[in-house]
Amino acid sequence: MAQRLRANPEAPPLVQLNFAGREVTIKLVYYGPALSGKTTNLRSLHQLTSDESRGRLMTLETRDDRTLFFDMLPLVFRAEGPVQKSGERSYTPSEASGGMSVRVKVFTVPGQVLHSATRRLVLQGADGVAFIADSQLSETENNAASFLDLRSNLKEMGMSLREMPLVIQFNKRDLPNVRPDAEVEQLAKRGREPVFKASALKGEGVLESFFGLLHLTWTRLEAEHQLSRSLGLEADEFLPVAARKLGIKRDVQSLLASCLGNGLNPPPREVK
């Protein structure tokens, strides 16, 4: 049966591994203030990934287009190494084929302040968090408040921000009255977390943020559980395999290169 691995017995469970079913489930959560574009990120991600690897985007309980519970996008692919140029198999698990099925489930939380309990429930067992901030200057306070909310919710669950793979996305770059690029870069340089600029509505920066988070999360899981061995991959092959399986045409290195600040260090090795 599925088991949740944990680094220490006190800490909440992390990545879900099911060796019998030969699958790994990675849970990523998109957090952020109300109307910062978390659901829009998921919609864009849904559009940017291939039919074969993505499941239906599930939107649970919305009112006036505002998320009440969560949105969920399942991305499922088969990790099998080494990377082969031909003879790709479908992701369908089968005893005959090697490798493991990787399930990346991306969730959004409801941003509105009153849904704190729901946010905590969705955050449970997250392996990585993307914080979607609204770039508009008027939202500065809301971004900060939501981030503190994230911190306190993690704390409530016995986790600390430091332990959690985390990327920050400054969304809505296409709007006027946003924090200027130079300032975002300055902030990113000083901060600990990798920062991505995005315009989720236009699909810009969405893959960059997603792969940035997947990279951090994978690095963390690899360090703790040596997942690459279970998947039959080299550690630095995971991201390129994931990108290819998800039908991403762009090069992972170039996606990660758009990261501001030093949060992604050390960067993954280039894979030919």
Place this chain on the structure above:
Amino acid sequence: MQDARPPMPSLDLEGARVRLEELVDRVALGELCQSFYALFGIAVRIYSSDGALLADTSSEHDVCAYVNSIAAGRAACGATVSSVKLTEPDETGMSVHPCFTGNAYRIVAIEYEGRRIGRVILGPFLPVEVQEVPSSFLDLDPSIDPERAKSLLVRVPRAKPETISRIAKHLRSALDLILFSGHKTLLTSQMHLASVRESYRELEERGKKLQEAFDKLKELDRLKSNFLATVSHELRTPLTSIIGYSEMLSEGIAGPMSAEQTEFVNTIHEKGNQLLGLIQSLLDLSKLESGTMSVRRETLRVEDVLGEVMKTLIPAARKKNVQLKLDSNGTLPEIRGDAERLRQVFTNLGDNALKFTRDGGTVTLRARATGRSGDDDEDGFALLAPARSMIEVAVMDTGIGIPVAEREKVFDAFYQVDSSSTREFGGTGLGLSIVKRLVEAHDGTIRIDDNQPRGAVFVVTLPTARE
């Protein structure tokens, strides 16, 4: 310290436990299979991942009935059906299993989010390429009539592999929609439940924290009142000696004093008394705040209280050459209250009025019965006001008056409209705050109006005794 907080409700949002039999309604699934059967004539069976039959169109083709009427046929049919049931669809999600009769079954995996959670068995159907009854059927038993076998076999719906694939795909997508909706509904209801539980847990925790904070504040408040009472008491003891000895000195008990000495000693005596008054007020205030001051409830007449207040005030009024008037119109209804405390209220207000009224001015104590009370805005005023009868006591002076903006603040402890007035008129700033609390302890209200042409009016409204 480890606090025993109830744990957060745990949820399986990752779908690790999605089971076909939990997501679909068996009856409705059966109906769906029936409608497929009605449309295509091909039997549909749906199994869960652990092999339980969830839906079945349960119909028997004539050729199957014929086979089953023969012992060897029955055995062969049973073997085929078991083998079909055990067949795992290949990586494409579909497999074909032949039947000895020439028919075939299609086994289709039901997948959800990349996991196999069950399978569909379509068939039997007759592949288009089968034209003759195969020997595997005819050789089964010598009693089999080839002509009959053929006539029955061709009644089985004939289908091309592509057609079966299309039907399978259609059934799969219908199932997928059902599974997605079912999963969504499952998650929604789980979230509803978990959110309610989590919110409740949060509220409970906050309630506990608030209660703790409240208890702590109550304790602090009690300590503060205790402290105030103790300190006031401890201050009064030496003060009594100071007042007593200065009084004895000024009376010449310890021998004659010069005029200057007498003046000094009188000042000590007077200031000692003032300090005693202040300490007494502090003590009253702390008692009122801690709720330990008892307000007795006896039936009394306000006029009697005001009469006594007049007696107390007359010497001071004479000294200041201020005219003191009592205006009580007819017989007023009785009220229930503490005569001693009410005397304190009106003496204080009278003192205050005298203090701010200059030579030649007037201070009037006026008592009236009035029906009107409360706020006009009050719900059901038209019904409640008439049922209430009140007594209004106004203490009017012709002094400097109180600006509108200051009228609420003067009731705060230690507040003075103008700090310079303390020097001119004296006083501690405690009197009015005590007055207000005493009035409120009588379920009354106090407000300040203008006096015409000048001065202030303190209006105390007290409820009359209820029958």
